[in-house]
Amino acid sequence: MDEPSAEARLGVAAPFKMGQGDIVTDIRQIEIMPQSDTGSSRTATIHILQHQPTGRPIEDRFSIDVRVREQNGLGVGQTTLLLGVYDGHRGSAAATYVAQDLPSEVLSAAARLNHGTGAQTQLIKETFERFDQQMISSFQDAHSMPTKPAAHAPRRILSSISTKFSRAKRQRGDKSDDGDSRITEEGTTAALRVLSGCTASMLMVKVPHSCQGTPSADIINLGDSRVVVASLNPKPTIQATSVDLNSGVKDEQSLITSQHPGDDPKDIFVGGRLFGETLSTRAFGDGMYKLPLRAGQSTIAQDTAREPPKYSELTRKERDQHRDLINQLSAHQQAAAASKGRAKIIPLTDRFDTLFWAYKSPPYVSSTPQVTKVPLESQDALPNSKASHPIVGIVATDGLWDLVSSEEAVEILSPVLSQTATTSSSDGINIAKLLFDGVVERRGRKPGDDVTILVLIFQV
Template identity: 30%
Template sequence: MGEITHEALQHVAGGVEVSSVQYQPTDRPIEDRFSITLEGGRLVLGLYDGHGGSNTAEHISKILLPTLLRSPPHDHRGVFEAIDNAMLDAFKADHAPFRARSKEWRHHAQVLRSGCTTLILDIDIAGMLVHYANAGDCRALVCDVQDPDSEDVGPLQQTTDLNAKSPSEQERLKVAHPNEDLLVVSGRLFGKLMSTRGFGDGYYKLPRGINNWQHKKYIDVLSSLDQNSGKVPLNAQYDSYFYGYRTPPYLISTPDVGVMSLTGRGFIVCGSDGLFDLVTSEEVARTVRKGIKDGVQNLAAYVLSAVMAVKLPGDDVTILVLKFTN
């Protein structure tokens, strides 16, 4: 039986509050992470949707924000790529010929064995702008409430989901890997993984070597983490997972970036795909509008309750809602 594992309301700045909720539908620990950070005039919301374990999401939730805040928002793409490359380099260095493993080798392997999609909203409160960086299929909505007495959805801006089902990602894979058939099978990368962007998932990023010998060595290391886990190790399924492994990386950390405008009348919703697999952006926005009109305190929990009244989620759900209170 699932349960709500987190519910909170935070006043993060003058006239700005963020409500949050997390729901875990299974007995395993929740794999999602999120962060809410205010530094100077920048309010940064982060959503990290983990899969294959929580190691990557936990790691990225701790290291990404401090690095982003040392750079201006237009550097988001480069920061994402640099952090992911550093993770890959640390793992490869641990297993280079004639080199001893570092003391952190297990951690380096764990954060590549699992993965996480990541959505960052870097909000300039004074300028009323949202700089977004989206690597995956978490989604952000920015809604402008033009008529506070109406429950109708006003102008809606939103990020684009990026996964193996997205036509734009399928086209990207075709262009990046020409003449490679069956990259996306049944809406999944190599028929296995929904994600096409994000951190971790190193088994679809690591170099191949002649006849895949180097890649197989790396997979043996990652498979050692599956011992006593009850999982079938990756190396025992190598031909199934990597039947067409020719020109990695197939999964990238490069985020889609852009800017959305805010008004003091509006609100922002961030949600993991566990939410948007069940409801549309318009339905979520309409629910938040009704909650604001009815004086609901925790709007994130209100959205979750409305969704669960119709259908129980089958995946982890994390929801953040930012509202202006002035």
């Protein structure tokens, strides 16, 4: 029988309303342990900043979720706090969808296994993989046309774009014949989730309601956003960080080449990028580098003790299927651009041979995260000590980490964090803004990419 629980969404999948150069901040305080008989309670403060440095819409998303379990089998309740940032690329569709729906899946997975770190880690990995596969397979299943050869794709694309123009006519009050209506708004939304992609970096903190319980944390990372956890006792000290995962990381290159024994590594990585196009090697979406999903070839996360999966070369039929699915993605991309009155973009169909000349054995992009357990006990606490001490967690997209190292970030915040360690208050100062200002003003570094920063401060 499931344990009684309640879930609250304190963050939003959509970003703040922003324009070029805007900086938006917020501070939210959460009670993470109910008030005890002694009148004490544990609270967490989350400092938020988003910055849009360019004229294009911000593609970052974030989430803040809390799940309260009234009691477990031992009669002890627990609050789980989950923070996430999602860095979108090729649009924001994937990031919006993942930020909205993934956190509840992760919280449910974590709740099913509260004992056994290895089992919980594996379950979280499987949750990420299954979420991504369902997103991509729903598109593939809806758009696969095995009875139609790929040669018919250009005609379908033109008719699909025509459909979008017909919709625009109807919006203007023109009730003339709408023609072909095979592309729907819902279908285009689903296609853009698959065509775009996003990283996901999360910090999950579990706080028992009993003072005798020990809080725990997990860093969950997919891609090159980053999570940093530091202790503030006696001074700010990094306890754990996530590892950036992209095509510029040698270990990541080695893993991918080992999974594709029939590919020439020089064809997979060109100029440090996957096929010379993208840095992403771990992401949700990015269907261009995962399609077609093949029966009997699961990408569900393998046990860490096993060898990574090996992927076989596409058959002729599967290559035709891949081309057809890319044609469908291109149709939706063109239709979406036309419906919004945007300047014409080069169709994927026109770039197919350039993009996929070495595409042999997908998937090349993985949605398997790295999960790291973080001890939250104070390094300097005496045995059996019940005194609380502050912990800080920084969860941010690479718009920040392209400019500053984890160590520099903690150093910039060190004065105010040291004060927080003694007063348990930041006196209304937004610590995420303090970090951003320290990078931009004091270090003289200006971001060229979207920036989202969540700084969590709580008492252990």
